[in-house]
Amino acid sequence: MKKVITALVAVVVLALMVWGYTDAAHHREEAAGHSENVEAGQQAGDEGKKLDIDVKGIIFDHLGDCYGWEVPFSHSKRIPLPIIVKGQDGWHVFSSSHVTGGDTFEGFKIAKEGDHHGKVVEVLADGTEVRPLDFSITKNACGIFISAIVVLIIVFSLKRWYARNGMKAPRGFKGAIELVVDFVYGDTIKPIMGKDAPKYGPYLLTVFFFILTMNLLGLIVIFPGGANLTGNIAVTMVLAVMTFLITNFTGTKHYWLEVLWPDVPLALKCPVPLMPLIEVLGLFTKPIALMIRLFANMMSGHMVVIVFVMLIFIFTELFNVFAGAGTSVLSLVLSLFMLVLDTLVSFIQAYVFTILSTMFIHMAHVHEEHEA
DSSP, X not given: OHHHHHHHXXXXXXXXXXXXXXXXXXXHXXXXXXXOOOOOSOOBTTTTBOOSSOHHHHHHHHHSOOSEEEOTTOSSOEEEOEEEEEETTEEEEEEGGGTTTSOOBTTXXXXXXXXXXXXXXXXXXXXOEEOOEEOOOOHXXXXXXXXXXXXXXXXXXXXXXXXXXXXXXXXXXXXXXXXXXXXXXXXXXXXXXXXXXXXXXXXHHHHHHHHHHHHHHHTOSSTTOOOOOTTSHHHHHHHHHHHHHHHHHSOOHHHHHXXXXXXXXXXXXXXXXXXXXXXXXXXXXXXXXXXXXXXXXXXXXXXXXXXXXXXXXXXXXHTOHHHHHHHHHHHHHHHHHHHHHHHHHHHHHHHHHHHHHHHHHHHTTTTGGGGO
16 A cells, blocks of 8 residues: 555656646747746846746636636646627627637637736727626536535435435445534534524535535546635625525514614613614624635635645746756645645535534524523
């Protein structure tokens, strides 16, 4: 077993060395054929060499959304995705392969600069570029669908097991899923929510497994993984808004009474509604905290791993292939460590989002028992 692991590590190191060398050579060829090179590095040594690779651009290109799914070790090939846009003359549906190379297709292209950089724009007759109504299936959108399908497969496979075998405990992967469900629901949701646990448990468990699936798929560098979903603030915002809506639309009258007319001295409520304003502000800071916490933690984890990998390219570009080879060993060790840490963080962040959502929903129902 140790020999197999050693061989795998050696293969990965060799692959990273070759990747770093070929990537640096690719950028050097581009720099030689163009009059303007991207200067994104810093001066190195007394000779004042500068990087010909756009480190910042590469990092944010991998972290951002796009109209195709990247193929590993390739700068030009992408798995095409459907582009669905409504332009001046109606709807257009076509493959992203028609425009990802910088070409114009049916009057549409992907902008390379300006306010709409990286987005599909419509080129009008006078050359003006405008944004159409865009319903394209981007990498992130496709990743969300894939994550949802994975969650459905996991849930319904466990459901079929119990339908066929009754209360017999499952083994293997299904047993691990049952253990996680029992931990999240039995040890977290139920003790907090009490009698409301069966009502809100399905939503909270769905949120947990959905976030966990997106986090883990984001750690896989090849399709169907690689989409930085929870590192996209739009995705975390939607999840936080869902918790916000459930919390406030199902809140009891006592909850709203505490928000609009809290139990504090009258001087703090009238004539200046100081405490009511603070309570109303608190309604919005809770989902914002959910959104930012998940986004920041997952984005930073992805960014650190990419930066460690980029060290191979940087040292190969600044010095030579041998420097890149030496750096690849350190980069591999640090990247593997961060990936293991990110795997743990993926579970922790899914759990933190779920437990905070549970507490927020419970706080909106906490006074119901006093009516009895």
